[in-house]
Amino acid sequence: MSLFKRLFKPAWQSSDSNRRATAVQSLKDPDLLGALPTIATQDDSAAVRRAAIWRMNDLGLFADRSRHDADERLRADARKRFVQGLVEADDARQGEAERLLRVEEDPSVLESVARNAGRAALRRIALEKLQRPGLLADCALSDPDGEIRLWLVSRIDTESALKRVMEQSRKTDKRVYRAASALLEQRAMENGDGQAKRQHSLDLCTRMEGLLHELPTDVAQQLSAIEADWNGLKTDVDEAMQRRVEGLIKALHGALEAIDGKTVEVVSEALDQPSESEPVPEEDPAPTAAEPAEPAAAEAPAEVQDPRLAEIIEQIEQAAEDGRADLAPVSAALEALAEDELLAQSVDKLRRWLDRIEQARRSRAREAMFEQASALIAQLEKAVVAQQAAEARAAIDQLEVIKQAHQGLPRALRPGYAEAKAEARKLLDWQRWSNNEIRRRLCDDLEALPEAGLHPDAVAARVKELQAEWRRIDALEGIDPKSPARGLGKRFNALVFQVLKPARPYFEKRAELRRERGEALEQSASNIEAQLAEARDRKAIMALRRTLVDGLRELNEIDPRQRKSMGQRLRADLLAVDTRLAEQSEQVELGKRRLIAELRRDLAALPVEEHAERAKQAQSRWRSLGSGDRKRDQAQWKELRELVDPVFTALAGQREVEQAENQAQIESFNRLLKRLEDACSDDQIGAEGLQRLQQQCREEIAELGPLDRQRERRIDEAMRQVDQRYGQRLRHQRLSAYTALATRASRLDRIEAAWIDGSGLDQPGLHDLIDAEPLSDTALQAALEIRRGRLQAVSGEADEADMAQVLNLLEAQQREAEAVLLDCEFFAGVDSPAEFQSERMDLQVKRLAERMAGGEVTDAARHAARLWAAWFSVGPLSATSRASLAARFDRCRKALEGALN
Template identity: 25%
Template sequence: MLFKRFLKRRKTDATAPSKTSSPSAARQPTTPPPPLQPRDLDQLASALTSATATDTRDAAARRYGAQLARLESETARQQRLAAITEPAALASLARHCPDAALRLTLIARLDSAPALAECALEDPVAANRRAAIERLETREALEQVVREIGKRDKIVHRRAREKLRLIAEREAEPRRIHDQAVNLCERAERLGRLGNWTQDRALLDHLDQQWAEIGTRAEAELRERYQQARTRFIAAFETATAAAAQAQAEQQEHAARTAAYQSLLTRLETLVGAGHEDAAEVARIDREWEALETLPETEQATFDARRQELRARLADHDDQAQAQARTRARDQLAEHQARIAELVDSPKPLVCHRAERLLERAHDCCATLDGDPATIACKQLADRLATRLRTQRRNAEQRRDRLGDKLAELEQRLEAGELRKADALFQSLQAGLELVEASGCANADSVRTAERLRQLAPQLRELQQWRRWSADQQREALCTEIAALEAEAPPLEQAAAQLQSLQQRWKEVDRSGARADETLRNRFQETAARIRERCRPHLEAEAAERARNRTACEQLCAQLERIIDDTDWTQADWKRLVQTRAETRRAWAAIGPVEPRHRHALERRFHRTLKRLERPLEAERKRNLAFKRSLIAEVEALVGHEPLEEALERTKALQREWHTTVAARQKEENRIWREFRAACDAVFARRAALQKAQFAELEDNLGRREALCAAAEQAAEGTGTTAQLGARLHALEAQWHELQSLPVPRQAAGALNNRWKAARQALVQARQHARDQERGQAIAQLERQEALCARVERAALDTTENPLDRLAIEAEWAALGELREQGLQEAMNARLGRACAALDDGAAAAALAAALERNGERRQQLCLQLEILTGIDSPPEFSQQRLEYQVARLAERMGDGESDPLGGTSELLRDWYLSAPAPIDAALAARFARVVAALTPAPAPHTETPA
């Protein structure tokens, strides 16, 4: 009862007149609400927490929230809200409380996911919706919010999707950890299978780093599996390392024994070369030979055979003289060969006649040692020396011919006082004359040039003296600058840089050729030494930096060498090697300067190592290019391949096989890629042509169907008789069924079918409308003929009326026109003829009167049938007759197998109009008028046929 009282009060408030109902009401003072009683709040809170029905609880929540909002004290409101602990009551308050701030407080206390979802969806305040979505954590509620919020609150929608993504990530995290752990286990189990122990040991460290990130979250079974794989590899790695060390030790021991055997053989060879046998030395060699541990059978047999050979040669002294002669010849040949090699490698011009004599002696020694292998190398060197002599003579002759021009230029330079260029020309002319003299191709011009050169020497020396004086002036200025530098005492880094610049300028002056005065040199060097001593900390730091750079260079070279040595070139990661090469070059360029004495050696080592790496890369580059050319050839062979589907599939497979291990020059890669793409495009062009033809066919079929739809729409919009429209409909349907088997674009098929259905339906409706119009016209014409016939029949039956003029009747009948149905028109003509005959013939009139009642009953039945057929209600007194008639006729028609138990309206109307004369019955006439209205169509508004 208490709750009903509060609800009644709320209903009364709701039904009260609105404050904005009229201007006068708006101007009237409002009555303040009654004071809020704590007892009322307690009763409302009790009703809210005890309500079981959802509607009742929601109404109580609205009322209670409105009353709480009236409390002025925030503390009182919070205390009241804190007293509500029932989850359903909290949820209802959070949804229906009118005060937004109270709803926000209640949302913060909600734990029900459906209630929070409803708040996020329905709360009118955006801050409350966002607070609700922040507290939602269940997938179902978040999916509901995403599904229903739409574009009303994009922030809530985005936050809900973000939370769903986080939930999905949390749910997928165990699976990801499991997959990653399985992958790491599999990779750890594959370690050591190929015997690349150094690479696999480094890879294990990388795997350990990855395992440390996920190991604690992986399953115990996978942790055990990984640990077993790791332990297995470590044991195998240690075993392989120990085996490699043992093999290396055995190899070193084997090499030492081999060297010992070779040393003994060398001593025997020395005795053989001496030409006499030293018994004591031979005995010592035999004792040492027997003391050595034997080698493998094959190598031991080789050394034993060599020993026996040398012993036999020592024992055989029959050919000692010849051997000594050949030995002397061989020694001379070796001496000549060394001299020839020295001349070949000498950078200075050769004295041709001496070199030619040396060649003659070397040829004599080769003739003496005919067939000796040592002569081959000597002959090769002799050929190289002869080639160099010919080249030198040719160069000497060319320079001899240019001596005159250079001499003239030298005179010009001396006249102009250009010492540097003149000095260079003088030195060049001297070198050319020396070359001509050494090559033995001097002539009169060269002799005159030499004489003229001696005459110009004093003039050159005079210029050099002036240059020396200028150099002394420069050195004096440098001494002054370095003294000023010492006096200024700038920062160490700046002082060291300036000192280096001054020393470089001193060296440039020295390189000009002017000899320095020792006093100036000592003065400059002493001052430089003092500045250098003061800059020693900076120089030492710079030297340390250069040393560190040198260490970095050495480590980079060593790292690159290890990569080359440890790489299995049969299974190399070529992309990684190319990347390593590029990274190494960048790292080398990033390293700072090193000590000058180490720079060239380090650069040679680095570039030599890069060449070692480049050789297999170049081989792989050529192999990859050959592979790509083979793919191009295979694709070009598929251009004319049949069937096309097989060629396309093979082309796609070849495209997937295309890959680059080591890239060639960009121009070459681009060219070969264009060739491959051109070949692939040629294959796909066939498909494009076929698709184009198919598309043209589809478009043609689509055009024919659209034309058919347009024809149907045009026919539906036009006019015509029922027969014409029906014929047009049948013809269009036949064409549509014929075109329906032809394919059209799939995206247009649905819309095209819908258009055809709409156009066909419009044409069917147009035909039905024409039929209804024709039927209405026929009924109207029948009604006019019926009225004339009835008037004549009444005149024939009622003698009190004025007689009718038959000629006037015939004229009026002719003016009504004829019906379309010829049989019905003849029947109506016969009816009019009987009525006209009854006007003058009593017997005919009596016959009409006799049929009057019979026709009245007949028309009652016909009207009932027409009402049943048209669905018009019959008067209540005819309900039983209507039911009996329907049942009887239904049984009769079903027995005959007819689909329409009541027949058509045309025959019934024909019988109605021919059942005359009939008594005048206003009720029956009204019922028949309703039937005629139902059968006569109303004018239809013009509507456009849908496309």
């Protein structure tokens, strides 16, 4: 490592954790990016590790830190990044995500992946490790992959969850619905539910009936599976059901035999329905020279003797190639030739050929119809599942047209269409009921409009909204908007008329106002045209332009039939105004050009002392010329500035010298003022320091020279505050000794309270309190020593005192404290408690007698000092007594401190 790198490390290697975190979070240093894994696992600061985690994209590291990091917040962040990476994994990271997910055991991570992962494989791995039925049910209903949904249904082992899946997937996912239903039925059968077994038997009957209708290619395999299922079930159902099922099994076996024998009559007999298959014409012998062949299987007669037959054969060949050609003329021509006995045999063959063409066309038409109907049925089922009533109605209408055109649908499509149509009818009925509820609500909203107190325009707008909503609902139900209204429609139309009737006077009045506004705009346009011819000032012309623009904005307030012509007139006037503005701009430009030329000439001729005055005159004249085109004005202003800026720069230099001198005086003044303000707020400066500061500041103020009135008031106020602070510090010094006594007495109160409670006398504490740092005033120090002497006298060397002695001492000190407090209250002029009024009276009489006898008058300060020392020399006292008596002393304390000052 170079010396520079050792001395100047990058920010992400700083010893300051906050700086490291900021650097890791934002820097793009390649060395930093390479060191992020090490930082995320080994850095001492959790904040730095978290920043590294958010910069990385390593799923393995996220998984490790989410389990093993010491910081809870970092574990949460790593878990969040881990889940995010699994959910958003792409093809490149899917393998790594699967590997990490297979060893993950955190249920919250697995559930997040199961619900939100974009990859089906990841969702399946997560779901394989989860067993909670509620989650499996949720995913069975919401997972995008149909196979996973079916697999999840098979894993659900609780009946309640299966029922929820079945109910919620009834109209959204038929496969899941059937799987859940089958699983519920299977478990009910395993539990011996007779009703479930009967229902399963009915389902077998339905399946076999469908097989009889459709006869698919795998009918034999399906029948074998049904028989195996029935053999395990038939002993648990009644005889009637047994006969029905076995009869259908027998019918299916017969249908299989009929299929092997190439006939379908057995199926028709089993279903008791006529066969709908087309009659199969007998095969004709191979065509001869005079016999036409079948389409796509034989050729036309090789030899044609009669030209009429040749023409008909040509027409038949064209009809065979063109599936849309009309066969009626050909059939009529054959009928005309049938009377000729010589051509009878050839005509019969041509008829059979023509019949086969017609049969082929009908077969193709049936196939096309089958495909179209199948697609429409699938579309109908999809619309029902998606709850799309309009699409379902359109599909039903198209299927009904096909059904009517072909005298019914193919047999294989009938059950599916019937089921889908029934579901669609339910949807349409529900939609119709819902739409009628909406229509009633629209009528109610319309009926409530008059009472809402809305503006007529708001009423009209609301009516249009309701009418649009009504038309939308009619369109959903396929109702022709031109058809006569019925029921709710009549009511709605009547309400529209009733609601709009009160607003008609308003609309009539608005039409009148629009007419008046149109006339006002015409008059305004005429006035502008007249004023424009005489206007010379740019401001006046701009005012005319603003008036025209406002008129254009107000066009919507006039009659719509007048808006076009009025708009054209106003725009023409606006063009004339813009032309006039361009002319005025040219005049202003010419005047400013002359001004610049004159200024340049004068600055070259005049002495330097007169340059500033000439530049000011030029600026004044510039303003009087007015404004022109903005771009031109800016360019000319730049030229003027090039001339006057050097003049004003020299003038500014002179002013800067003067300002520098003033600034120096201001800075000295501010420093002096700050010293005074800091002294007022500094508790460390004593009275002597404040006195010296006052003298120094007076000398510095004299050196500053004359001050303005405002600064003079500020400095006087600061000096007054310092003087006030000086008096406070003097008083504080006088009171400090008495305050120290009060503080130590409070600590002594706690020692006495502990001794009274039986904790023993704290001799070391007494020594530290009284002897370690004695008070400077001996009288105050004596108060503390008196209290210590009492404690030691009672407790003895063993720190144990007789209870009677303790009680006597407490009682004596209680009386002493009350006497001292009476004297304090008398001194402070504070009322004594009611129970001490007589003692207070005796004290007052005593003091009065002493004065009348000519006794010595004690100084107030000395008397207050004696009372202060006397009060804090009282002790020990119980905690309750001390608290109540201290409250009385606190009422006298302010007066005592005032006297001590």
